[in-house]
Amino acid sequence: MKKMTDIPESPRWNMVEDVADYLLLMLDVTLPVNPLELLQNFSGKIYTYQELAEQCDMRISDVCDEFDSDDGGLWYNTKTQEYVVAYNHLVCPEGRVRWTLAHELGHIVLGHLEDFPQTRLSNFTVTPEELKVLDQEANKFASEVLAxxxxxxxxxxxxxxxxxxxxxxxxxxxxxxxxxxxxxxxxxxxxxxxxxxxxxxxxxxxxxxxxxxxxxxxxxxxxxxxxxxxxxxxxxxxxxxxxxxxxx
Incomplete structure (x- = not known):
């Protein structure tokens, strides 16, 4: 079993950039990057907010509230050991959707829901400061993958x-x-x-x-x-x- 460590106190900028570049090289990704296609290599299921709203008989605004985000969210199913991504494809501009998908991909590739005890679903105890570090890393990853x-x-x-x-x-x-x-x-x-x-x-x-x-x-x-x-x-x-x- 992989040994877990605590969330770092500050973003690991160089490591994140190296991981993003390595991903582009190893998967021979075509530019401009299609983050949805990339996600399909790592995520078990990908839903739009609209699909979730229809399945759960909810409004899209309710789905946004559930994820505490108008853009997207991610969770890790420990039973199936799969990532599940949800995103709002109705937001504008289109570049914002691409960024959201690349951001969630960053959380996955960087192991944010697996490597740290604070983010395990059985013991989700992330502080605002720790969450900020993880989001900064995911944003750094998104920027390097897309540009x-x-x-x-x-x-x-x-x-x-x-x-x-x-x-x-x-x-x-x-x-x-x-x-x-x-x-x-x-x-x-x-x-x-x-x-x-x-x-x-x-x-x-x-x-x-x-x-x-x-x-x-x-x-x-x-x-x-x-x-x-x-x-x-x-x-x-x-x-x-x-x-x-x-x-x-």
């Missing part, structure tokens, strides 16, 4: 454009993130460019080979400038609006 740092930095390096605005445009256009997710991903990548560059230099050949086709596929971004690119202009306007309304 890999190696891909975004590789494209920016190809274009010699390392601005937050450009990372935002790539996150939206290439990775299909929602506006909010793309905004925070752009800021995160921009702040970590030096460490990402060092990490990329240490990547094994097979990992570099995985991202190379996608970098080549979008290599045309290298010839685009803020003055000539219509697609970049539209995302620049979005980024400007997000900068005004989001809390950094």
């Amino acid at each position: 890999p740092a190696a891909l975004l930095f590789g494209l920016a390096d190809k274009a010699q454009n390392y601005t937050e605005e450009f990372y935002y445009a790539l996150s939206r256009y290439v990775c299909h993130l929602s506006c909010q997710a793309a905004f925070y991903r752009a800021k995160s990548i921009s702040a970590r460019q030096s460490s990402i560059a060092r990490k990329l230099r240490r990547l094994p050949p097979y990992a570099k080979t995985y991202f190379s086709p996608y970098i080549d596929q979008y290599a045309w971004t290298a010839s685009q400038t803020a003055n000539s690119s219509t697609w970049l202009h539209s995302f620049s306007d979005e980024f400007s609006q997000m900068s005004k309304t989001s809390i950094s």
Whole structure:
């Protein structure tokens, strides 16, 4: 039996990023990522909130209340040893649904309901602080799976454009993130460019080979400038609006 340890006091950022990258490589995931397809590799059953509402003769708002979330939830069936995921496919935008699914996948792959005694259903004693750490790890996993740092930095390096605005445009256009997710991903990548560059230099050949086709596929971004690119202009306007309304 696997030995359980306590929930860490702070998120394990590097470990989470490595796990997400390893998953993409080992499953040879096609970009942009379809998190629903990925979940089917790890979850026994996946329901929409609407399906649960119909099965249980409830309103969708009641299902949201049961999960304490308008977006989704996860539980582990100890009898069947299967994960069960539920998500609200009616929320907008679509990027928010993709993020929810990737977030729940993160909880599964990172062993959040199996590795820690606090999260076992027979002894669910998670504190708000511990839950925050687990959610931060799941969000980190979602961001790396949906918008890999190696891909975004590789494209920016190809274009010699390392601005937050450009990372935002790539996150939206290439990775299909929602506006909010793309905004925070752009800021995160921009702040970590030096460490990402060092990490990329240490990547094994097979990992570099995985991202190379996608970098080549979008290599045309290298010839685009803020003055000539219509697609970049539209995302620049979005980024400007997000900068005004989001809390950094």
